[in-house]
Amino acid sequence: MTPDDLLAFEEDIAQEFAAGKIRSPIHLGGGSERQLIEIFETIKPHDWVLCGWRSHYHCLLKGVPRDQLKAAILAGHSVSLCFPAHRILCSGIVGGIAPIAVGLAWAIKQRREAAVEAANYAYDSHIDAIEGQDVDAHGYSYDDMVATSNKLSDAPERVHCFLGDMSAESGVVHEAVKYAAGHDLPIRWIIEDNGLSVCTATKASWGLSGDRADVTHYQYTLSRPHAGIGRWVKF
Amino acid sequence: MGEILSAYFSELCRAMALLAEQPNAMFIGQGVGCAGTTLTDTLPDVPKEKLLEFPVAEDLQMGFSIGMALEGVLPVCIFPRWNFLLCAANQIVNHLDRLPIYSGGGYNPRVIIRVATPITKGFYPGPQHDDDFTEAFRAMLRTVRIVCLRKPSLIVPAYKVAATAPCSTLLVEYTELYGAVPSGVKG
Numbered sequence: 495m496t497p498d499d500l501l502a503f504e505e506d507i508a509q510e511f512a513a514g515k516i517r518s519p520i521h522l523g524g525g526s527e528r529q530l531i532e533i534f535e536t537i538k539p540h541d542w543v544l545c546g547w548r549s550h551y552h553c554l555l556k557g558v559p560r561d562q563l564k565a566a567i568l569a570g571h572s573v574s575l576c577f578p579a580h581r582i583l584c585s586g587i588v589g590g591i592a593p594i595a596v597g598l599a600w601a602i603k604q605r606r607e608a609a610v611e612a613a614n615y616a617y618d619s620h621i622d623a624i625e626g627q628d629v630d631a632h633g634y635s636y637d638d639m640v641a642t643s644n645k646l647s648d649a650p651e652r653v654h655c656f657l658g659d660m661s662a663e664s665g666v667v668h669e670a671v672k673y674a675a676g677h678d679l680p681i682r683w684i685i686e687d688n689g690l691s692v693c694t695a696t697k698a699s700w701g702l703s704g705d706r707a708d709v710t711h712y713q714y715t716l717s718r719p720h721a722g723i724g725r726w727v728k729f
Numbered sequence: 730m731g732e733i734l735s736a737y738f739s740e741l742c743r744a745m746a747l748l749a750e751q752p753n754a755m756f757i758g759q760g761v762g763c764a765g766t767t768l769t770d771t772l773p774d775v776p777k778e779k780l781l782e783f784p785v786a787e788d789l790q791m792g793f794s795i796g797m798a799l800e801g802v803l804p805v806c807i808f809p810r811w812n813f814l815l816c817a818a819n820q821i822v823n824h825l826d827r828l829p830i831y832s833g834g835g836y837n838p839r840v841i842i843r844v845a846t847p848i849t850k851g852f853y854p855g856p857q858h859d860d861d862f863t864e865a866f867r868a869m870l871r872t873v874r875i876v877c878l879r880k881p882s883l884i885v886p887a888y889k890v891a892a893t894a895p896c897s898t899l900l901v902e903y904t905e906l907y908g909a910v911p912s913g914v915k916g
Binding site: 571574576577578583590591592593594595596597598601602604605666669670673 | 784786788789790791792793794795796797798799800801802819820823824828831832833835836
């Protein structure tokens, strides 16, 4: 997927919106193609991706087929796209995905720790000694142990939570980042900073300067209006 | 009267113990892993590894529970008062309730929420602690069930249904029916 692919998709959606075929809000991407392509190079298919309302690029880069994505947008779901098969969950509520992302990461960590414990047990039980038997004295089969071992050799799942710069300053996001850091959860926060919340200058409105060091932060200039296509469309 | 009050409390304890038998159940809230609220006393038979003491951050707690549920956990999310649960209303309404709708059934997090309506006779907890928002939440929720536990006999059956229901459930308790709780903390 190239920047031109992403831009072409959004232009197609803009044309559909202009033609009055999308009777719900849309928030088009524009200006963040290069940064997102680079970020998604480290996101694996089994990872979770949580986003806000401007998520068309994210869905495409996570592997959602463009026809499927376009159908969802035409059906009016652009603000809160969800594709469980691709582990994508979006929301139109400012900062709303951050607590959900932390809960996902907590559960992933718990499951992984349980798997590690099982693998350690398997090792301690001398896995080779029971090959060919149905189960050992504790109910573990050889296949169980091999499956556990294979699972642990896979890259661990992670949660990637994309937030706008104003969302990132909300109280619940500060709580979420603090909890995730304190409990060492497998989560990455990505702040998509275009400096604005709709038309409000984020940092000036908070009286802030500087960026957090414990999150991934990229800046871009949104080449589209906040929502819609910049002119009235008659539906 | 005393026997009825005692039955209410013991049925809550029994319901929590039964929920704890679910392999994926986790109890989350403030005062679940340590003493603190009246509801704490209803968890004596829940194994410690199933108790997740959480910071006071209601909206975070509710969203966190939704995330857990999406990964296969059955969270029992505990709020000692309606006024505190109100701080989690954003997540309850906009995600727990609406996510099954706006994802077209693709995501259906199942969370059990416990909330208590406090005593107002004899001991008055104050205007920020005494509310019962049951009807207000009924008006806001489309997919989450609300069940009022007004009698001891309702408690265990209601939690059994909640544990297997295809949707989330908010169960309302009444602390004036608790009777003499072990910690002596009421309201």
